Amino acid sequence: MEPPSANWTDSNIHITNFWLTEGEMQIMSYTARDCYDQKGEGTYQNSPELTLIPPYTISATKNKFIAVGCDTYAIFTGYQGEQRYITECMSLCNSLGSVDESCSGVGCCQTSIPSGMKNRTVTLSSYYNHSDIWSFNPCSYAFIVQEGHFRFSNTSFQELSVTEQVPMVIDWAIGNEPDPCDAAERRQDFACNNNSECVNHDNRNGYVCECFPGNEGNPYLPDGCQGNV
Structure with missing residues (x-):
């Protein structure tokens, strides 16, 4: 199969x-x-x-x-x-x-x-x-x-x-604003969860999320970024 x-x-x-x-x-x-x-x-x-x-x-x-x-x-x-x-x-x-x-x-x-x-x-x-x-x-x-x-x-x-x-x-990115993080962080549908941050890309509109340094996982899930053990 x-x-x-x-x-x-x-x-x-x-x-x-x-x-x-x-x-x-x-x-x-x-x-x-x-x-x-x-x-x-x-x-x-x-x-x-x-x-x-x-x-x-x-x-x-x-x-x-x-x-x-x-x-x-x-x-x-x-x-x-x-x-x-x-x-x-x-x-x-x-x-x-x-x-x-x-x-x-x-x-x-x-x-x-x-x-x-x-x-x-x-x-x-x-x-x-x-x-x-x-x-x-x-x-x-x-x-x-x-x-x-x-x-x-x-x-x-x-x-x-x-x-x-x-x-x-x-x-791909979330949203379609030229400078998205400043606006996105003030909205209720902001996609970045705990222990993560919003990142703008130079060559595209929208944003992505990254775990803070020292954390790993999926930044789009609640508690998806966990500290290294």
């Missing part, structure tokens, strides 16, 4: 980790894929979307936007409030032998994403339909992945062909 797992709201996106005091959550995010046959005709393409509701946003400090392929042009589109942001990444190479492990544009590129993104769409395109490099790289791939959870090498083309999801970090 498989152990129980948590899903994101009513979707099939799995929640795989949760950090209370950091205000972070790890989910499994779908990769984008753009594939061609030997004649250069498209065989498969998808553009995965992710829409978050407050207080969740895509972490800009814990994730990277990565594109993999030798004939690859990837676009990340996201919104911060009503403001749209677009990030692009281009990856090219002529042979498998030219690929190294740097992810610096030869077979792989990576870039940061803006903070506070509430949704994202990843799209892929190709300059030459992979016709010159089809024998070892028939597909392009793009995804947002938790930093440190993807390392590019000349085996990545094959590994990504059977990889549908990668881990990504979501930020």
Whole structure:
């Protein structure tokens, strides 16, 4: 019997980790894929979307936007409030032998994403339909992945062909004020309990709770923070 797992709201996106005091959550995010046959005709393409509701946003400090392929042009589109942001990444190479492990544009590129993104769409395109490099790289791939959870090498083309999801970090917080702790501490629904304190984050609205130094546990539960024995 498989152990129980948590899903994101009513979707099939799995929640795989949760950090209370950091205000972070790890989910499994779908990769984008753009594939061609030997004649250069498209065989498969998808553009995965992710829409978050407050207080969740895509972490800009814990994730990277990565594109993999030798004939690859990837676009990340996201919104911060009503403001749209677009990030692009281009990856090219002529042979498998030219690929190294740097992810610096030869077979792989990576870039940061803006903070506070509430949704994202990843799209892929190709300059030459992979016709010159089809024998070892028939597909392009793009995804947002938790930093440190993807390392590019000349085996990545094959590994990504059977990889549908990668881990990504979501930020969360309580409330939606720019300077939340000052206001939250005066409200009846203040979430921090005994032996804990309110913490503002520089790159997001809302607050999280942390146990006082020397205490451990869940700061959102009554008496959840207990002193070390």
